[in-house]
Amino acid sequence: MRINQIQKIMQELDWLIVSNPKSIEYFSGDLYFCGERLLALAIPKEGKATLFINRMFPVNKKSDLDYVQFDDTEDSALILAQYLLEGKVGVDHEFPSGFLLRMTSANWKLKFSLASDLINRCRSIKDEVEQQYMRKSSLINDAVMAKVRGLLKVGVSEVQVQSQLASLFQSEDPEAVSYGGIIAFGANAADPHGVSGDRILREGQSIVIDMGCRYRGYCSDMTRTFFVGDDPMQDIYLTVLAANLAAIEAVKPGVRFCDIDKAARDVITAAGYGEYFTHRTGHGIGLEVHEPLDVSRSNQAIVEPGMCFSIEPGIYIPDKGGVRIEDLVLVTKDGCEVLNHYPKDDEVIL
Numbered sequence: 001m002r003i004n005q006i007q008k009i010m011q012e013l014d015w016l017i018v019s020n021p022k023s024i025e026y027f028s029g030d031l032y033f034c035g036e037r038l039l040a041l042a043i044p045k046e047g048k049a050t051l052f053i054n055r056m057f058p059v060n061k062k063s064d065l066d067y068v069q070f071d072d073t074e075d076s077a078l079i080l081a082q083y084l085l086e087g088k089v090g091v092d093h094e095f096p097s098g099f100l101l102r103m104t105s106a107n108w109k110l111k112f113s114l115a116s117d118l119i120n121r122c123r124s125i126k127d128e129v130e131q132q133y134m135r136k137s138s139l140i141n142d143a144v145m146a147k148v149r150g151l152l153k154v155g156v157s158e159v160q161v162q163s164q165l166a167s168l169f170q171s172e173d174p175e176a177v178s179y180g181g182i183i184a185f186g187a188n189a190a191d192p193h194g195v196s197g198d199r200i201l202r203e204g205q206s207i208v209i210d211m212g213c214r215y216r217g218y219c220s221d222m223t224r225t226f227f228v229g230d231d232p233m234q235d236i237y238l239t240v241l242a243a244n245l246a247a248i249e250a251v252k253p254g255v256r257f258c259d260i261d262k263a264a265r266d267v268i269t270a271a272g273y274g275e276y277f278t279h280r281t282g283h284g285i286g287l288e289v290h291e292p293l294d295v296s297r298s299n300q301a302i303v304e305p306g307m308c309f310s311i312e313p314g315i316y317i318p319d320k321g322g323v324r325i326e327d328l329v330l331v332t333k334d335g336c337e338v339l340n341h342y343p344k345d346d347e348v349i350l
Contacts, residue, residue: 001064002027003049006122014087016043016115017080019095022287023119024051025217030060038076038099041065042084052080077102081110090115120292124284125306130218131330134286134308137215138328138339140176141222144168145209145342152349154203154228158183158196161209169213179219179289181211189225189322192279192314203229206321212289219289221310222340223326228349236273236315237323237347243267243313244325244344247281247295251311251329251336257299264313265297273315282310285328307331308339 006027010016018024018041025031027049032039034057043049050066053059054076059067068083070076077099086109091100093116103110126134147168151161162183169176184194186205194208201207204227212221231237247264261281268277282295285308293301295309312326325344329336 001029002122003043006043006118007045009118009121010043010045010090012088013090013113013115013118014045015084015089016118017041017089017091017095018043018119020092020119023092023123026123026287028063028065030063031217032057032059037072038080038096040080040095040099042080050083052076052083075102075106078106081107084110086110088113090118092116092119116292123286123291124293125304126286126308126330127306130286131306131308133216133218134220134328134330135339137176137213137218137220138222139341140169140173140215141212141220142340142342143172144211144213145222145224147172148209148211149224149226149349152201152207152226152228154201156201158185158188158199158201162196165211173215176213176215178211178213182208182223183211184208184322186321187319190316190318190320192316192322192324201228204232206233206323208322208324210324210326217287219285219287220339221285221289221326221328222342223312223314223324224342224344224347225323225325226347226349231348233317233321233323235271236317239268239271239273240313240315240323240325241344243277244311244327247311247313248327248329248336248338251303251331252334253303253305253331255303257293257295257301257303258297260303260311261295261297261299264311268313268315276315276317277313278316279314282312282326284309303331305331305333 040052081103166178169178183196188194189206189208207226210223243264250263280296284291314324316322328339
């Protein structure tokens with residue numbers, strides 16, 4: 001359990017309230033989804049943490065936690081506020097404002113502040129077990145990408161390809177669970193988050209495949225771009241590839257996330273496509289597909305060993321198509337390890 005880890009950096013806080021189910025899983029080992037009902041892990045500066053959860057949901061009494069349970073006839077926010085008594089309370093940014101406002105009204109002795117940075121700091125550094133799971137998850141993704149490439153033939157539709165992802169991941173490893181993905185052809189590939197539909201693949205169109213799976217809870221994520229027959233966007237493809245490689249080369253402890261973003265963005269801007277690179281260069285990943293910290297021009301946080309995030313520059317030409325190349329990198333003591341091994345310099349399917 002990682003609760004002691006965050007207690008060491010709580011500084012002036014008396015309590016930390018964690019409400020994100022994946023963060024609760026990270027600190028406790030147990031995953032709960034309670035919908036609109038209150039779910040909160042209350043971590044004191046010292047001692048055991050307490051999980052507040054509705055009686056409707058079974059709990060793992062073997063966990064090293066205390067439990068406060070309530071039912072739908074009780075005011076859960078009031079119960080939590082009275083339990084905390086007084087002091088400085090940090091909350092994550094997912095904590096519902098409705099609960100927070102009721103707690104503020106019920107107990108004026110509590111002083112609330114946003115403390116997501118503390119949780120992000122812990123979750124962003126992957127330990128050895130987490131790193132092994134993420135390596136395995138990415139290896140599975142590599143193998144499935146090779147199988148997906150074999151499905152890309154003129155006349156197939158986006159949804160026909162997408163519908164096979166789950167079974168392909170399962171056939172590769174029974175523990176792998178697909179979380180879907182983006183299969184986008186032609187003009188649809190010009191939308192970074194294009195939704196797969198009935199579009200039929202035609203020769204010369206760009207094909208963006210963005211997919212991943214969960215292995216023992218940990219996510220993989222990779223994007224490759226293909227063309228059938230020939231590549232009419234070769235200049236764009238080579239530019240995105242160069243940006244991907246430049247950003248990976250920039251990853252090492254001590255650099256800022258914004259500098260990694262700049263390494264990719266400068267390549268694309270110099271090639272004349274800056275206005276068509278419309279998103280950040282990457283995002284953190286772990287128990288969730290998108291986690292802090294992000295690789296963007298606004299993030300001045302410092303890269304540390306054990307962090308894992310994506311490098312995924314792209315160029316998107318409206319009504320024509322798009323190119324994105326995405327890898328996951330794991331920061332080492334002197335650089336980074338690229339977790340994806342599927343080729344990215346062989347984009348044309350003949």
